Amino acid sequence: MGNFSKQVAIITGAASGLGLVIAHKLLNEGVRAGLFDINDSILNNEFAGNVLQREIIGLDVTKENEVRDAVYRVVDRFGGIDILINCVGITGITNIRSHEVSTENLQKVFDVNFMSCFYTSKMVLPYMLANNYGRILHISSIAGKEGNAGMLAYSASKAAVIGMTKVQGKEYAESGITVNALAPAVIQTPLVDAMPEIQVKYMTDKIPMKRCGTLEEVANMAAFIVSRESSFTTGFTFDLSGGRATY
Ligand SMILES: NC(=O)c1ccc[n+]([C@@H]2O[C@H](COP(=O)([O-])OP(=O)(O)OC[C@H]3O[C@@H](n4cnc5c(N)ncnc54)[C@H](O)[C@@H]3O)[C@@H](O)[C@H]2O)c1
Numbered sequence: 001m002g003n004f005s006k007q008v009a010i011i012t013g014a015a016s017g018l019g020l021v022i023a024h025k026l027l028n029e030g031v032r033a034g035l036f037d038i039n040d041s042i043l044n045n046e047f048a049g050n051v052l053q054r055e056i057i058g059l060d061v062t063k064e065n066e067v068r069d070a071v072y073r074v075v076d077r078f079g080g081i082d083i084l085i086n087c088v089g090i091t092g093i094t095n096i097r098s099h100e101v102s103t104e105n106l107q108k109v110f111d112v113n114f115m116s117c118f119y120t121s122k123m124v125l126p127y128m129l130a131n132n133y134g135r136i137l138h139i140s141s142i143a144g145k146e147g148n149a150g151m152l153a154y155s156a157s158k159a160a161v162i163g164m165t166k167v168q169g170k171e172y173a174e175s176g177i178t179v180n181a182l183a184p185a186v187i188q189t190p191l192v193d194a195m196p197e198i199q200v201k202y203m204t205d206k207i208p209m210k211r212c213g214t215l216e217e218v219a220n221m222a223a224f225i226v227s228r229e230s231s232f233t234t235g236f237t238f239d240l241s242g243g244r245a246t247y
Helices: 017-028 040-046 064-078 103-131 142-146 152-171 197-204 215-225
Strands: 008-012 032-037 054-058 083-086 134-139 177-184 237-240
Touching (some): 008 103, 103 134, 103 152, 142 152, 152 177
Parallel strands (some): 008 032, 032 054, 083 134, 134 177
């Protein structure tokens, strides 16, 4: 019996990076999970085992109707939802100044990074309210706390996620539901690999520990935040930045 047995989670962005390691950790600890990603072939490869424990759903999280249908599928199969972890995210075009940002790109980044967190949390909250229990974790970023030059769309969308976390934390504070965010600095994943080297150097140079965070560090902290034991913290943005943010 793991820490999460008898619990049901939804993890978005589970095919890669942070979502992938968090999903594996929670499955190893007994959770039953809806694994959401636009890339369902990778999900099928990565989670070829765990058949009884997981429901793989390929979807675009920027489409509210697809999110709704996916949440229904998870509830139909597993009977409820205890945990939501939003890991989907894109940087959009980076290493450009604000006057060079295209409206289309900024809108896309907001759709993926912010609207997806709104759609998924809106859909799962009624189930959590009915159960008087829930744990929601939105993966934000240090960019949302501090604002990274060259990353307007990303930083602003992640700040919006932090704003929503504060609101949701307060709104559901008396309902057994916690809503928190996590603000990592740089973790080596395909998202970072795809960024211009100069932008990655800008971000890593700011980390006092002089190293990137590890996927294991992300998974451990995420698992704690969504655990039953983490019960008196809500509306908060947890730090995972090697000392960059001390607030
Ligand atoms: N890696 C870092 O250094 C870092 C730092 C701070 C915050 N974050 C945040 O952590 C989260 C995970 O990042 P990562 O580094 O693991 O990225 P990643 O690119 O490795 O994984 C993101 C996943 O999201 C999926 N995805 C993208 N758009 C989608 C859509 N419209 N619908 C469904 N799925 C979609 C991708 O297919 C991919 O599997 C993101 O929100 C990111 O902003 C990452």
